[in-house]
Amino acid sequence: MKMLFKRTLFLLLLLPITTIAQSVISGTVVDATLKQPVPGVNVIVDGTTNGTTTDFDGNYTLSGVNQGSKITFSYLGFRTQTIPFTGQGTLNVTLTEDASELDAVVVVGYGTTTKKDLTGSVALIGEDDFNKGNNVTAENLLNGRVAGLTVNTGGSPGSNSEIRIRGGASLNASNDPLIVIDGLPVSNVANGTRSIISSINPADIESFSVLKDASAAAIYGNRGANGVIIITTKKGKQGLKVSFDSQASVSRLTDKIDVFNAAEFRSLVTERFPDRVDLLGNANTDWQDAIYRDAFSSQHNLSVSGALADNLPARLSVGYADQEGLRKTSSFERTTTSLSLNPRFFEGNLKIDFNANLNFERNQFAPGIEGNALQFNPTQPIYDPNSQYGGFYEYTGANGLILGNVPRNPVAQLMQTQDIASVRRYYGNFKVDYKLPFYEPLRAVVNLGLDESTSDRFYEVDRNSALGTNAEEGETLGQRSDTDFKSSNRLFDAYLVHTKAFGDFNTEVTAGYSYQIFENENFTTNNVRDPNSAPPENTISPDVVLLAYFARGNFNYQSKYFLSASIRRDGTSRFGPDERFGYFPAVSGAWQISDEDFLKDSETLSALKLRLGYGITGQQDISSQYDYLSRYGLGDSRSQYLFGDQYYTIGQPFFRNAGIKWEEITEYNAGIDYGFFNGKLSGSLDFFRKESNDLLSSAPVPDGVNFSNQGFQNIGKFTTQGVEFVIDYNVVSNDNFNWNVNYNTTYIDREINKLAFGQDILTQGISGGTGNTIQVQREGFAPNSFFVYRQLYDTAGAPIEGAYVDVNNDGILNDEDKYIAGNGRADVTMGFQSTMNYKDWDFSFNLRASFGNDIYNNVNSGNAQYGNVFRTVLNNVPTQVLETNFVNTPDVILSDYYLEDADFLRMDNITLGYTFDADKMGKGTLRLWGGVQNVFVITDYSGLDPEITNNGVDNTIFPRGRTFLFGLNYGF
Structure with a gap:
């Protein structure tokens, strides 16, 4: 009895000590940015298995915590926090993202x-x-x-x-x-x-x-x-997050082509064409001003992200963009809806990803009327109340009917043309990733994808338009056509992934199968207002099927030595059975030098990795899909056979190349990734060389050899080699001020090594003549090099019209006297970005530069001659004619005088923003910002913009405007 009493007393004395030593702690975990709860955070007492996770509202309760213990809060994507327990009953934690x-x-x-x-x-x-x-x-x-x-x-x-x-x-x-x-x-x-x-x-x-x-x-x-x-x-995550972004902008024209204004044009005609002054009008029209406008745009996006259940993250977004173009009547509207469901089952062993996107677009295309706007007589008005052509001024003859082969009123072309395409596009995928329960290192992945689009394009020219009018009979028909286009892209991927570690040796092996099919169908009514137009056509393009087997292995030892190797057996229906399949291998390795014992304790060098790679890829994407087959098609009215007194349409054979195959590109790459001062300064340096073999090109063939004089062939080889350099520097990083700058530059050299029979291939037609080309493919030079005459100049430095260097001194001017004078692709490109954050303010800007390429100014070469001022009617010309005084020599368009330096430095955008954080807003965050896009361009090019496509040939472009923006981002 006494013993029982002593033991009971001992337990009673021990109870308060135990109560003091072990406590229950609770609290809420939120993220630092939006102050929203974070579900699923692991809350564990260090050194024990005692732990829990936060619920949907970010709350947790943890019992059995000893005073003096450390509690760790961890969640993927956030910095782990460890906090000592000092007896507090409530412990609220804020997690910050770990970038x-x-x-x-x-x-x-x-x-x-x-x-x-x-x-x-x-x-x-x-x-x-x-x-x-x-x-x-x-x-x-x-x-x-x-x-x-x-x-x-x-x-x-x-x-x-x-x-x-x-x-x-x-x-x-x-x-x-x-x-x-x-x-x-x-x-x-x-x-x-x-x-x-x-x-x-x-x-x-x-x-x-x-x-x-x-x-x-x-x-x-x-x-x-x-x-x-x-x-x-973007995918859904635990924790409800709502985001709304909105912006509005206005774009303005920054520059125009220099042509004569009305007063200057009157003086020009009076001086050089005094017998044509009666063709001058009384108006003062800037036709470029007339076809452009200030363009207003807006974008709005709303997204909701969270979890429908503990294991079902989801994200739903809706977006709307409405963008006007600088060219009147042009516009683009897009409505996007996106749904992402990413459930996880069986403790994460079964992962399902479902992504669905449904987009609607409305495109109103404005006809390209810059050429007419440059030529149209500035002394004539836009509107004519007596005009039978919709009230627009047009050139007419003595009979009051429209003249042929003259410029049309560009404003009328815009206003009297409707070209509208409505597009519905669905794309997405359903992916299942399952870790096999009977053998956990092995995962099976199946991915089903679909991309389908339908577009309805309506094209109409008003019946009163001068376009589509018979110049001799004056009959106004206009134009009208409807085009329906359907396309489908379906994908099936299935592969296995085996991941296993053997001590310090880590392996991942992937092997699988891929099948993809592309289908296209096009229906057009052609011009239903023209009785002589072709009848409606329904064209079903041959299916393109891609079939492949692939395997890859990734290996590393001690996370310092890495090796990756892959191979793909790939086939395409574009080529014949004997050339359909090919093998595309690759191997690469890396050495994390900074993890070696002699560097891992360095306080200066924080990262250093050497990379080496080799691989072969292919190219089969050509417009001709079945050139390897014998094919025939019905001819038209120009290819009929007279039998007796009746004409019969004949069947015509198409170009055939039974041996056509893919291009094969072999590439070598050597790179270094580096970092200093714990990542404060980092970047990479890469050297690469690509060898393109069996080039696919639509090239001429000798007469009588094939059923066409041109078609796709494997004709040669060219190489591309270069250097890439990247540096990223966190200049300042503290609680109040952060400043990061990033710079990258690339040097690329391209050279054609071999062409079939060593023959030149003339490319890139230009305006201002008939059948002229300005570029050439030639062995030893870059693709699409400019091929021109060398201009001769007088003692005053002015170009002499029609005078060029006779390279071979034979007294004849022909292609033998042309020379290679640069190309339209830059040798060096650069990018520079700066981002600053001071407390709640942010400021950023982007710069880009391009060096070493040229532009052929076809706007000037095709128009800036005095002889163009009068051709049936009076036509305006670029003021550049004052520099050359060229009159009317056809071959001046092939002069190197019109090749210009295309180097530029462009500031793409500059942005300033201010964020009202949760402490000031009460709930959520609000960022207000403003900015300018296409801020400035520094260049010597005399045209509108040095940054063009079309292989560097400028034959009028849709101009880029300077855009002023204001926006807000709100989230909670």
């Missing part, structure tokens, strides 16, 4: 890796790195941000872009990179309206992975020749 961890994951072909594990040349551009400004199309988010990547976007609203990675790899086949959206490879062909990358809402994009070298892109086989851009869209 370095977020950036560590890089999406590559059929999988992911980390920056540290990369062996190929791959660039990752995340949301924080995106360009600011009026970015209606997705590719402009990364323009100037990646070494070796150039994006050239036209001025039209929602314009398609020319995208090149390391200069491309082909002469006449596609030079566009492969675009992959959430695992779905898509065609970036415009399909008569806008390309797929123009359809994506930029606000839905989380990151871009740019696979630049063959060792990274070879996993995509015969589509990886021009590099790969992998787009990852």
Whole structure:
């Protein structure tokens, strides 16, 4: 009894001590940016298995905590916090995002890796790195941000872009990179309206992975020749987040082509054409002002992200963009809806990703009327109340009917033309990733993708328009046609991934199968108002099927020595059975030198990695899909056979090349990634060489050899080599002020090594003559080099009209006297970005530069001659004619006088913003910002813009405006 009493007393005395030593703690975990709860945070007592996770509202309760213990709060994407327990009953925690961890994951072909594990040349551009400004199309988010990547976007609203990675790899086949959206490879062909990358809402994009070298892109086989851009869209996360972004902008014309104004034109005609002054009018019209306007645009995006259940993250977004063009009547509207569901089951062993996007676009295309605006007589009015052509002034003869072969009123062309395309596009994928329960190192992945679009294009020219009018009979018909286009892209991928570690040796092996089919159908009514027009046509293009087997292995030892190897057996229906399939191997390795014992404790050098890569990719994307087959088609009225007194339509054979095959591009890459002062300064240096063999080009064939005088052939070889350099520097980093600058530059040299029979191929037609070309493909020179006469000058330095160097001294001026005078592709491109944050203020700007390329000014060469002032009617000409005094020599358009330096420095955008944080707003954050896009361009080029496509030939362009923006970003 006494013993029982003592033991009970001992327990009673021990109870308060135990109560003091072990406590229950609770609290809420929120994120630092939006102050929203973070579900699923791991809350663990250090050194024990005692732990819990936060619930949907970010709340947690943890019992059995001893005083003096340390509690760790951790969640993917946030910095881990460890806090000592000192007896407090409530412990609320704020987690901040760990940017370095977020950036560590890089999406590559059929999988992911980390920056540290990369062996190929791959660039990752995340949301924080995106360009600011009026970015209606997705590719402009990364323009100037990646070494070796150039994006050239036209001025039209929602314009398609020319995208090149390391200069491309082909002469006449596609030079566009492969675009992959959430695992779905898509065609970036415009399909008569806008390309797929123009359809994506930029606000839905989380990151871009740019696979630049063959060792990274070879996993995509015969589509990886021009590099790969992998787009990852935003997904749902735990914790409700609502975001609303809105911006408005106005764009204004920055420059015009210098032509004579009305007063100057009257003086010119009076002086040089005194017998034509009766053709002068009384108006003072600036036709360029008349066809352009201030263009207003707006973009609005709303997204809701959260979890429908503990294991079902979801994100829903809706976006609307409305962009006017500087050219009157042009506009682009896009409505996007995006749904992402990413459930996780069986403790994360079964991952399902469902991404669905439904977009609607309305494109109003304005006809290209810049040429007429430059030529039209500035002394004539826009409107004529007595005109039978819709009240617009037009050139008419004595009978009051429209004249033929004269410029048309450009304002009338705009106002009397409707060209509207309505597009519905659905794209998305359904991906299942299952870790097999009976063997956990093995995962099975199935990815189903679909990209379908339908477009209805309506084209109409008013019946009262001078266009479509019979000049002799005066009959006004106008024009009208309807075109329906349907396209479908379906994908099936299935692959296995085996991941296992053997001590310090880590392995990941992937092997799988891919099938993709493209289908296109086009229906057009042709011109229903013209009885002589062709009847309606329904064209079903042959299916293009791509079939592949692929395998890849990634290996590393002690996370210091890395090796990656892949091979893809790829086939395409574009080629014949004997040439249909090919093998595309790649191998690359890396050495993390900074982790070696002799460097790992360095306080100066924080990262140093050497990369080496080799791979072979292919190219099969040509417009001709079945040239290897014998094919026949019905002729037209120009190819009929007279039998008796009856004409019969005949069947015509098409060009055939039974041995046509893909291009093969072999690429070598050597790179160094570096970092100093714990990552304060970092970057990379890459050297690359690409050898393009069996070039696909639409080239001439000798007479009588084939059923056509030109067709796609494998004709030769050219090489591309260059250097890329990137440096990123965190100049200042503290609680109040952060400043980061980034600079990249690329040097590229391209040279044709071999062409069939060593023959030149003349390319790039120009206006101002009949059948003239200005460029050539020639062995030993860059593709599409300018091929011109060398201009002679007088003693005063003025060009002598029609006088050129007779190179071979034979007294005859012909192609033998032309020479190579540069090309339209830059040798050096640069990008520079600066981002500053001071407390709640942010300020950023982007610069880009291009050096070493030329522009052929076809606007001046085709128009700036006095002889063009009178041709049936009076025509305006560029004032550049005052410099040359050229009159009317046809071959002046082939003079090197019209080749100009295209170097430029452009400030793409500048942005200033202020953020009202949660403490000031009460709930959520609000950022107000303003900016300017296309701020300035420094260049010696005399035309509108030195940054053009068309291989450097400027024959009038849709101008880029200077855009002033204001926007807000609100989230809670």
